Amino acid sequence: MSSVVTVDDLVVELMTAGGIIRAVDGVSFRIDPGETVTIIGESGSGKSTTAMALLRLLPDDLAVISGAATVAGQDVVGTRKHLGALRGRAVALIPQDPMTALNPISTVGAQLTEAIRRAHPELDKAAARGRAVELMRQVHIAAPEKRMRSYPHELSGGMLQRMLIAAAIGAEPQLIVADEPTSALDVTVQAGILDLLLELQERTGVAMLLITHDLGVARLMSDRVHVMRQGVFVEEGPVEQVVGHPQHEYTQALLAAIPELGPWHDPEEAEPAPTAPQSTPPGPHLPHDLTPEGSMSAATTGTGGELL
Amino acid sequence: MAVADLVRPSAVTLRQLNSSAAARRARHSTIKIWVGAICAGIVVVPVVLAGVLPLPDPVRGVLKDTSLPPLSPGHLLGTDPNGRDLLSRILHGGQTSLIIGVLAIVLSGLIGVVAGSLAGYYGGWVDVLVSRALEAQMSLPLLLMLLLVVALFGPSITVITLVIAVAQWPEPARLTRALVLVEREKPYVAAAQVLGLRRPSIILRHIIPNILPQVLVVVFLLLAQAVLLESALSFLGAGVQRPYPTWGGIISDGRELFVIGTWWLVTLPGVAIALLVVGVNLLGDGLRDRVRRVKAAT
Amino acid sequence: MSAQTTTPLLDVSGLVIEYRRDGESFRAVDDVSFSLARGGCLAIVGESGSGKSTIARALVRLVKPTAGSMTFDGTDLATLSERHLRPVRHRIQMVFQDPYGSLDPHLTAEQVVVEPMAVRGERDAAKRRARAAELLDSVGLPTSALHRKPHEFSGGQRQRIGIARALASDPDLLVLDEATSALDVSVQAQVLAILARLRAERGLTYLFISHNLGVVQAISEEVLVLRAGKVVERGTTQQVLTAPAEPYTRRLRRSALEPGLMTGRKPREVVRAVAAARIAESAEAVTA
Numbered sequence A: 001m002s003s004v005v006t007v008d009d010l011v012v013e014l015m016t017a018g019g020i021i022r023a024v025d026g027v028s029f030r031i032d033p034g035e036t037v038t039i040i041g042e043s044g045s046g047k048s049t050t051a052m053a054l055l056r057l058l059p060d061d062l063a064v065i066s067g068a069a070t071v072a073g074q075d076v077v078g079t080r081k082h083l084g085a086l087r088g089r090a091v092a093l094i095p096q097d098p099m100t101a102l103n104p105i106s107t108v109g110a111q112l113t114e115a116i117r118r119a120h121p122e123l124d125k126a127a128a129r130g131r132a133v134e135l136m137r138q139v140h141i142a143a144p145e146k147r148m149r150s151y152p153h154e155l156s157g158g159m160l161q162r163m164l165i166a167a168a169i170g171a172e173p174q175l176i177v178a179d180e181p182t183s184a185l186d187v188t189v190q191a192g193i194l195d196l197l198l199e200l201q202e203r204t205g206v207a208m209l210l211i212t213h214d215l216g217v218a219r220l221m222s223d224r225v226h227v228m229r230q231g232v233f234v235e236e237g238p239v240e241q242v243v244g245h246p247q248h249e250y251t252q253a254l255l256a257a258i259p260e261l262g263p264w265h266d267p268e269e270a271e272p273a274p275t276a277p278q279s280t281p282p283g284p285h286l287p288h289d290l291t292p293e294g295s296m297s298a299a300t301t302g303t304g305g306e307l308l
Numbered sequence B: 001m002a003v004a005d006l007v008r009p010s011a012v013t014l015r016q017l018n019s020s021a022a023a024r025r026a027r028h029s030t031i032k033i034w035v036g037a038i039c040a041g042i043v044v045v046p047v048v049l050a051g052v053l054p055l056p057d058p059v060r061g062v063l064k065d066t067s068l069p070p071l072s073p074g075h076l077l078g079t080d081p082n083g084r085d086l087l088s089r090i091l092h093g094g095q096t097s098l099i100i101g102v103l104a105i106v107l108s109g110l111i112g113v114v115a116g117s118l119a120g121y122y123g124g125w126v127d128v129l130v131s132r133a134l135e136a137q138m139s140l141p142l143l144l145m146l147l148l149v150v151a152l153f154g155p156s157i158t159v160i161t162l163v164i165a166v167a168q169w170p171e172p173a174r175l176t177r178a179l180v181l182v183e184r185e186k187p188y189v190a191a192a193q194v195l196g197l198r199r200p201s202i203i204l205r206h207i208i209p210n211i212l213p214q215v216l217v218v219v220f221l222l223l224a225q226a227v228l229l230e231s232a233l234s235f236l237g238a239g240v241q242r243p244y245p246t247w248g249g250i251i252s253d254g255r256e257l258f259v260i261g262t263w264w265l266v267t268l269p270g271v272a273i274a275l276l277v278v279g280v281n282l283l284g285d286g287l288r289d290r291v292r293r294v295k296a297a298t
Numbered sequence C: 001m002s003a004q005t006t007t008p009l010l011d012v013s014g015l016v017i018e019y020r021r022d023g024e025s026f027r028a029v030d031d032v033s034f035s036l037a038r039g040g041c042l043a044i045v046g047e048s049g050s051g052k053s054t055i056a057r058a059l060v061r062l063v064k065p066t067a068g069s070m071t072f073d074g075t076d077l078a079t080l081s082e083r084h085l086r087p088v089r090h091r092i093q094m095v096f097q098d099p100y101g102s103l104d105p106h107l108t109a110e111q112v113v114v115e116p117m118a119v120r121g122e123r124d125a126a127k128r129r130a131r132a133a134e135l136l137d138s139v140g141l142p143t144s145a146l147h148r149k150p151h152e153f154s155g156g157q158r159q160r161i162g163i164a165r166a167l168a169s170d171p172d173l174l175v176l177d178e179a180t181s182a183l184d185v186s187v188q189a190q191v192l193a194i195l196a197r198l199r200a201e202r203g204l205t206y207l208f209i210s211h212n213l214g215v216v217q218a219i220s221e222e223v224l225v226l227r228a229g230k231v232v233e234r235g236t237t238q239q240v241l242t243a244p245a246e247p248y249t250r251r252l253r254r255s256a257l258e259p260g261l262m263t264g265r266k267p268r269e270v271v272r273a274v275a276a277a278r279i280a281e282s283a284e285a286v287t288a
Helices: A047-054 A108-119 A125-138 A157-170 A187-204 A215-221 A239-244 A249-257 B014-018 B021-048 B086-122 B124-139 B142-153 B157-168 B170-184 B187-195 B199-235 B247-258 B264-297 C052-059 C082-089 C109-119 C125-138 C143-147 C155-168 C185-202 C213-219 C237-242 C247-255 C268-287
Strands: A005-016 A019-031 A036-041 A063-071 A091-094 A175-179 A207-212 A224-229 A232-238 C010-021 C024-036 C041-045 C067-072 C092-095 C173-177 C205-210 C222-227 C230-236
Touching: A005 A047, A005 B021, A019 A036, A019 A047, A019 A207, A019 A224, A019 A232, A036 A047, A036 A215, A047 A063, A047 A175, A047 A207, A091 A157, A108 A125, A108 A157, A125 A157, A157 A187, A187 A215, A187 C247, A187 C268, A207 A215, A215 A239, A224 A239, A224 A249, A232 A239, A232 A249, A249 C185, B021 B086, B021 B264, B086 B124, B086 B157, B086 B170, B086 B199, B086 B247, B086 B264, B124 B170, B142 B157, B142 B199, B157 B170, B157 B199, B170 B199, B187 B199, B187 C092, B187 C109, B199 B247, B199 B264, B247 B264, C010 C052, C024 C052, C024 C067, C024 C230, C041 C052, C041 C213, C052 C173, C052 C205, C092 C155, C109 C125, C109 C143, C109 C155, C125 C143, C125 C155, C155 C185, C185 C205, C185 C213, C205 C213, C213 C237, C222 C237, C222 C247, C230 C237, C230 C247
Parallel strands: A036 A207, A036 A224, A091 A175, A175 A207, C041 C205, C041 C222, C092 C173, C173 C205
Antiparallel strands: A005 A019, A005 A063, A224 A232, C010 C024, C010 C067, C222 C230
């Protein structure tokens, strides 16, 4: 099977008021069907620019792209011809901030339906709407028929991101590009979204290009990672290898800078969680029946169940 | 595995660079600033120098030189029926217009910034008061109001300046208020509050310096409007009275003579007004673009 | 142990902060109590809407509490008038989350750091400059930084200037409102190290607001978990993060992703195997 994405020596130069900035300086990678490839980097590394360049979302009067890249077999650098066929069909984008990605004066249902019809022009409005409801169920949005009539500002960040994921998978794409999909969300909501993405991958085998600064997210979601710094990849490989045995000093420094939490006692787990070899030695092991003294047990809602 | 020693040549062509959004924006604002400065300069520089240039008396004419066309010997722009040199009258009249214009915008700028800052920062009833006053002011028909005030208090430079300033304060006030509302929410303002700074200090030392460039550009743009208003008043006879020349007055006096062929009395002062207004607008526009870009970069 | 030595520097009791909007009132902080010993560090952890930032803002009186008390070294800050508050303000300072908005863009670093001294009446310009240089040095910035403006600095450097500014008025208590949340991970580590060092060197007391459990564990001995304005759990960081008692705390803990720790998740191979199997199935179904 041919790769979903091939990138060969991609260079992106930005013509800004302050001069020409080479945001991406010759990166190469590929994504095979069903794989999740992650580009990890800090701010200014060029990771988002790489993704935006692949999707040709950078205006031509700002960015000059050279090198070669194909998505779903179509050239995306040399020509803009195939973009219409790719965007929203073979490739879907899940952006960072769900609130600004949606039209505030249109209901989420209308926007989702519109996205579906664009990907499947053969469907009439009613059929598209039915598919929209079904997709919302797939992303675990409760009471989808009712939610269709909501406006973006009425929904939480997590709910909106699920909507965007629904729109993304509605086209049955070969590739999902997720640009920091959970950075704008609370950490408990993030867990739900990432689990959803994993579940969808299980079901459909879609390939994913994930952009993130969070090594924990990368570890969870990726098959292979590329560590990016100042426009180039400094290290790459299978995620367990890069995270477990980083070779490049930048990767090592990055991993060392992450504050370790270490293992903890989760009564819902069968056994304590394993740690990777390089983590700092865990604190004293607490007995399983420890009851913390002086903790305030305010009324809390139940675990699980509710969707954030 | 970055190969740091191989510095790759840029793939950006000169053509792409010149047509890039950043270059175009810079070019446009530069062009605007230059063209605007030149247009306005053609009018402003001679007007400012009117006192020292070797010009004939703008008030006392030589009757035998009545209604000479432009490019007559000794009269570059011609004369009016009273034999008064038109160039001299335009330049001296321009001084009146510019003085009134500049004073008016300084005054309206001051009132506007103070009112807008107080309304934006304090909110509450201060904001209600200022905003309603602002709206009331803007809903009044400008020229009619000016005529009324001049009719009541007489057409002196002071009255005209004050009246134009009062007419114009809402615009800088509105902009200032909007900008202050935005700055107020920024953490550096909160930091100043946490230090214990009193509100007037915060406004004066932190907020106003950061919004002043944008407000100043808008105040500058008001100069064109002020000059036009003054000319309109003079044209209607409510400006500074004869025999002192004013642009509007010259045009008004020359109106009836236009049909018999004495075109220069109406056209040339009109050209002066147009050049100044267009120049100021272009210059202000270009400056506004520059200010915006500088702000975005910080 | 006499009562004097164990009197907490800060004692918050029954704090309630309500906002009114369109006639409806909304409780951002609902009956929160905690205390903080001098020289200690308490982290307040929660997600958006938990009220943690509101508590931080209340402590520096950017927001006035609706009810309850905040006793700082014997004085209740909650009810003080602005006039009486002013002389005490310098003792509690704040470090803000956004490095790009927390410094006045038209001031130089020196002017930013010197302002608290000017407010407190220090007129000698030479003394102020010397102190500014010393403060910037204590956060690891060179003297050449003094005359530069905020936009010439990186996010991490700006945040350090913000810390220097907070220290300029010689505070007892520093409220750090998500002070590292907007920073890259490597920069965050540097700033946390600086904060830890400064606390040890100067005997400062910290109230550290964060949503990041790893950061909390790195910097704080005690932690308070907040949800929808109410306290959910409290204890030492060790306790709460290693053996959380409350379901919400456990959920928070479970959601914290670490590169080295994979709890309760299917390994990628399993995910891909299942995906491959499903694709193979549906391919068969199509051809069948």
